[in-house]
Amino acid sequence: MKLYGRNTSINVQKAAWVMGEAELNWEWVDKEGGVGTIDSPQYRKINPAAKIPTLDDSGLLVRQSNTIVRYVARKYAPQLxxxxxxxxxxxxxxxxxxxxxxxxxxxxxxxxxxxxxxxxxxxxxxxxxxxxxxxxxxxxxxxxxxxxxxxxxxxxxxxxxxxxxxxxxxxxxxxxxxxxxxxxxxxxxxxxxxxxxxxxxxxx
Ligand SMILES: N[C@@H](CCC(=O)N[C@@H](CS)C(=O)NCC(=O)O)C(=O)O
Structure with a gap:
């Protein structure tokens, strides 16, 4: 599982928090980055607007922070x-x-x-x-x-x-x-x- 986006972004924080509450482990790409540092042709392939966060769960790409919150809860922490x-x-x-x-x-x-x-x-x-x-x-x-x-x-x-x-x-x-x-x-x-x-x- 990979989470893309710097940890100072409120949208990344929502994603990371629900993943933390679900007790997941993940690889965190550009965690300490700055505004725009994730932007690259490779990243735009998975997120065309180069927005963060993106969650890659075994190849399933989940974009939009609140969708990630709902997805992670539904799949890994339904008690939430x-x-x-x-x-x-x-x-x-x-x-x-x-x-x-x-x-x-x-x-x-x-x-x-x-x-x-x-x-x-x-x-x-x-x-x-x-x-x-x-x-x-x-x-x-x-x-x-x-x-x-x-x-x-x-x-x-x-x-x-x-x-x-x-x-x-x-x-x-x-x-x-x-x-x-x-x-x-x-x-x-x-x-x-x-x-x-x-x-x-x-x-x-
Ligand atoms: N609606 C999107 C908004 C994503 C968004 O605007 N993210 C900002 C950071 S909070 C971003 O990607 N900014 C460019 C950057 O930080 O490189 C979501 O909720 O995921």
Whole structure:
């Protein structure tokens, strides 16, 4: 089994985390790479847009990070997929939330503050997007209430994409509202060795 992509990418982190939770071993290609270092004619043969991650499971190529999360859980760790529909729809809902609603503002704030030199930052736009991002995590905070995990009492695939996003969000040097429910849930993730090892990588 091979996983392609640097460990500082949130999308690679989601894939690695679910693989870690499933107790898999894998060869990790370009683990310590930088933005764009994986791009080569060979890599484009397996991922035409040269995006990361790609999982190669004995020749089966799995692309798109959330597809990898679902695939790995379904094949190797079915206990991570909620069995009853109410829990499953919430797991799926928050996976989609991360990759659709939350991704754009989080990426914008992250790129501006972590990957753009100070004199090139658009501070007005940044402040607007930080508000959008804070509102978005407030919605998650309100949803979480006193739930232990996204889908209820058990950790599931539903925690993986939002959990990786929460690490990034809570690590950014920005002002955030008080999000007690989010923090309580996040602390449970931090107790998971694979989250610490595979997601909590210094922002770069
Ligand atoms: N929808 C794709 C997005 C993949 C994506 O945009 N990956 C970024 C990193 S987070 C990438 O490949 N950037 C180019 C690079 O880092 O070389 C997924 O979820 O897998």
């Amino acid at each position: 997929i909620p069995r009853d529909y109410p829990a499953w729809v919430e797991a799926e809902r928050w996976m989609e939330w991360q990759n659709s609603d939350n991704r754009a503002p989080l990426t914008k704030v992250f790129w501006t503050l972590i990957r753009t030199p100070e004199d090139k930052r658009d501070m007005e736009e940044l402040s607007t997007v930080i508000n959008v991002l804070n509102d978005d995590f407030t919605i998650l905070d309100e949803y979480l209430g006193d739930r232990k995990y996204i889908a209820g009492d058990e950790f599931s695939i539903g925690d993986i994409p939002p959990g990786a996003a929460a690490y990034r969000y809570l690590s950014l040097p920005i002002e955030r509202p008080v999000l007690t429910n989010l923090q309580n849930w996040y602390q449970k993730l931090v107790e998971r060795p694979k989250f610490k090892e595979l997601v909590m990588i210094p922002l770069a």
